Amino acid sequence: MVYDIKNKVALITGGASGIGLEYAKELLRNEAKGVVLADLSKEFGSKAVQEIEQEFGPNKAIFVQTDVTDYNQFENAFKKAIEKYKNLDILFNNAGILNDAIWQKEIAVNVNGVVHGMLLGMDNYLPKYKQGDEAVIMNISSTAGIQGYGHVPVYCATKHAVHGMTCSWGVPEFYEETKVRVVGIHPGVTHTPLIFNMVGSNFGGKYEAHLQNHMAEFLTQEPNHVAKEAMEVIKKAPHGTSWVVEGGQPAYQFIMPDHRTTMRNNTLP
Template identity: 55%
Template sequence: MAFDLKKKVAVITGGASGIGLCYAKALLTNGVQAVTLADVNPEYGNKAIREIDNEFGINRAIFVQCDVRNIEDLERVFYKTVEKFKFVDILINNAGILNDAIWENQIAINVNGTVNGILVAMDKFFPKYKQSGEGVIVNIASITGIDFHPHVPIYSGTKSAVVGFTKSWGVREIYDQKKTRFVAVAPGVTLTPLILDIHGRNLGPVYEQYLREKLDNGMYPTQEPEHVANELVKVVKHAENGSVWVVEGGEPAFEYIPVDPRLQRKKNVLKIK
């Protein structure tokens, strides 16, 4: 049975602009009662609220300034959400940066920030404030998290971690106790500022050269953020716990199923002479 979005309340980190704002609008279009946009940038946040007010009517969204590296900030986001809307049912862990040149900060946001969101939602707020039998956490990964991308190896590692979180938390034993469904969306190259301004946000010339060659060869099919947002809505409604969904090149989402390493045990034995 599909998860019913009607009257649900969602928190979206990194939700004030770009693809995060597209997620918010797609959810509202498909029946969600309200969204909280959690973001570090108040200028973008206030602008986003004005957009939503104009498109969907007032009292459908709030902005809360938040640095996801700080778990207390995320707790405040959820407190403000239930204070305004009484409930919280969905978390979209979207906040992230792509910049290997400042890799410590990138790891703190992409990895620690995702864990912070998961723990606050699953352990502190969903048990009291979700409206139906389950809460839903969507972790935004990336195509780089399931395939190698040498131009941004550290970013790729952070998104691999997001996939690992989703698969590891998204098992029946934890679901039975926590009643929280975990899914991940792994977008391909999406035309947002994160991607359009990618040059120079790596570890140096060799990485930049690799990127330029792949872009020039058309190796990375592109898509619009609105397409990813519409596919995310389908994932929220229908995807099974622990599943990971790739959205690439403007095509429908498809499930990524990792190969069981045990099946390769006899095929790929290290042979030393």
């Protein structure tokens, strides 16, 4: 069964710029009723709402200044969404930073922020305010969440954590109780400010050298491609699944081994 985005309401963290804003626009191209852009920057938020109104008309977007590391601020974004649109159907846990030089903040945003979103979304607001049979939470991880990148080990750890949350909150029992479908995507290198500012966003020395030595290996893509593929995942992906979007190619499912017991013969010599 294909999930219908038409007339649905979405909350997008980090939605005022980059891929987050592309998600918002693509939702509206799929006839969503409205989008809530939860982000830190008032400047970017105001500009994003103007862009959306120019393309899609009035009352299609609101901006709520939000620090996702602050549970109360995050909950305020949910409340503003309900106040404006009366319903809430889709949550994008998208806000994130890529900067190992400020790794404590990186962990707070990339991990704690997603935990807050899951607790607020699955355990409270989406089951109560969804339209139709189900709601959807999309967790934004990264290809750094399914492999290791030596230049940003802490960033990789945070994105592995996001993948783990998708798997864990994606167990069948939780869907049966809440009718909230949890899915994840792992975008590869995408042309956004996050990537343009990557040089220097690490511990320096050997980490910077590793980046320079391997930068040419990364497959790149545009934000609008990631957003379009994300819509397909929202519409069709089963609960608890994760999907890789890289190099401008169609999304493909990342499948973990069925169980670690299948690896018990991989012993040391």
